[in-house]
Amino acid sequence: MNAKPSTQAAIADFTSARKLIELLARIHPLLLVYDAHGVIRWISDGFGSLCSDAQAMLGRPLRAMLPKLPQGEPLEDLRSRFEERGFLPNVLLDLETHDGARLPLEVSVLRLPESEGEALFAVIARPGDAPGHEPAEAASSILESAPDAILAVDPHGFVRYANAALARLVAEDRENLRNRPLALLAAGSRDIEQLLAPLGGDGPSGELELRLRRSEGGPVPVAVTVSPHHDPDGNLRGAILCVRDATTQRRQNELARRNDELEHCVQTLAHDLRSPLVALLGFSRLLRQDYADQLDDTGAHFIDRIEQAGRTMEALIHDLLELSRIGQPGERPSIVDPRAVLLQLHAEVKPRLEAADIELVLPVDPPLVFCDRTRLYQVFSNLIGNGIHHMGACKGARIEVEVVEDEEFHRISVRDTGRGIAPEHHLRIFEVFQSVGSRRDGSHGTGIGLAIVRKIAETHGGRAWVESEPGHGSTFHVTLLRR
Incomplete structure (x- = not known):
């Protein structure tokens, strides 16, 4: 086993920061680490090759190596x-180099993770007169128009180009x-490791999820794709990073996770409530039958x-379960004739329509729609x-159903x-x-029926809304995406 260079021996003392320091060193040739007292530790x-006595610098103040630190x-x-x-x-x-000359450096300082309670800082440097390169004018114009943030870095991990979207992202x-x-x-340190690992040759090449600093506000979650950049001769010139703001996607994922948890909770609660409810309704019927006199x-x-309260609770549990099941695996959208569904429903509600003296008007030849039949019902x-x-209370009470189609949707109107x-x-x-x-009878519904309608519409690529004014009736619209 090869021994570590003596100038790097002190890294063993900082196990929690060691991995990050080694990763930084593979990308940045000019790197040193100092502690909170300004003492060089690595x-x-x-x-080391620039110093007159690199080994002697370990344990000495940072000012000994950089004599022109500001005062x-x-x-x-x-x-x-x-x-x-x-x-x-x-x-x-x-x-101050080994021959006594002064080499201008452009220096950046980064706080490292604490090691055993001790603060450590990394100095990342590049020669102050090192040439950079910008993308060609045509390529730069294209990159400026890109919706995603784009960074170009050189082989040593220094930013050479950032488009306007990247500047906006990090403010x-x-x-x-x-x-x-x-x-x-x-x-943070984990984000640094994820971001630099592909450049160091030992990281994933796919999309990375990490956080970037913002000059204003907290860090921003992003998805980053790193692609190596080579010149025509195959020499590595750096890397191109495509950065996408993942804030919205993360919020959507979190919302979806919470919705899944809520739906699971509703299903469990509804099932658990059914048993005591069945017992309650059963014993109330026995009381009426056996002890009526x-x-x-x-x-x-x-x-x-x-x-009455038991039946209301039964309807509420039924509706909650139906709401939680919408969109679950097992539904089979197909081409459905809405008139057949409406005729079935008309036969079921006919006594209620006649009792309320309401006329129900159905479409004669509606277009076929693409939907799960149970959900359409x-x-x-x-x-x-x-x-x-x-x-x-009104004269000429009437409910009219209409189904029409356009290039993208079928629209149901009631x-x-x-x-x-x-x-x-x-x-x-x-x-x-x-x-x-x-x-009409003074009772109140479960308040879930229209929520079911909206969720069915949304799971079928559409939406639900109402047009109405007091005293002028209502028209409920539902759109379903065509196949």
Whole structure:
């Protein structure tokens, strides 16, 4: 086994920071590490080759290697900037080389993870007169128009180009980003490792999920793809990084996860409630059948109230389960004739229509729609049932169903001549447990029917909405994506 260079022996003392230091050293030839007392604890081979006595520098103050460190107010200003942002980019300093000459350096400072409670800092340097390169004018124009943020770095991990989208993403001036070590853009040590690993040759080549620093506000989650950049002769010139803001996607994933948890909770709760509810309704029926002659009017009224509450709870559990099942695996969308579904439903609700003296008008030859048949039945059932329940007292009560198609969607419309709905309630009524007013018989629904309609529409690529004014009836619309 080869022994470590003596200038790097001190890295063994910092196990928690060792991996990151080694990764930085593979990308940045000029790297040294110092502690909170300004004492040099580790020097890269590249830095060591410039010093007159690299071994003697270990354990000595940083000023011994960089004699022209700022003094007084400039130093305090640098310290303040470092404390505020956690890093310090692109400071011009001089290094005293082994032959006594002064080499201008562009230095950046990065805070490393603490090791055994001790603060460590990395100095990443590049020659102050090192040439850079910009993309050709035509390529630069294309990159500026790209919707995603794009970075170009050289083989040593220094930013050579950042497009406008990248500057907006990290809220930085583009000129300030140029020549900055790539590591200074990462929000934390884990993010640095993920970002630099592909450049060091031992990281994943796919899409990386990490966080970047922002000059304003907290870190921003991003997805990064790193691609090596070679010249025509095959020599590595650096890498191109495509960066995409993952904030929205992360929020959507988190929302989807919470929705899944909520739906699972609803399913579990609904199933657990069914058993005691069945017992409650069963015993109330036994009381009515076996003890009716022993109950006075008040007792019979109490049993009526128990059964009514039980049936309401039964309907609520049923609707909750249906709401949670919509969109689950097992549904089979197919070409469905809506008239056949409507005729079935019409036969079922005919007694209620006749009792309320409501006319139901169905389309004669509607277009076929692409939907799970059970879900289409639920859409019609909830919308027509909603019209019956909230018709109110009116002459010529009427519910009319229409199904039309355009290039992209089938649209179902259910119009009624009922009481109408105030505009401020148009969105709220599609939420769970939300309803407006009581039914014709004075009772209240579960407040889930229209939420079921909306979820069915959304899982079939469409949406649901209402057009209504008080006293002028309502028209509920549902769109379903065509096949």
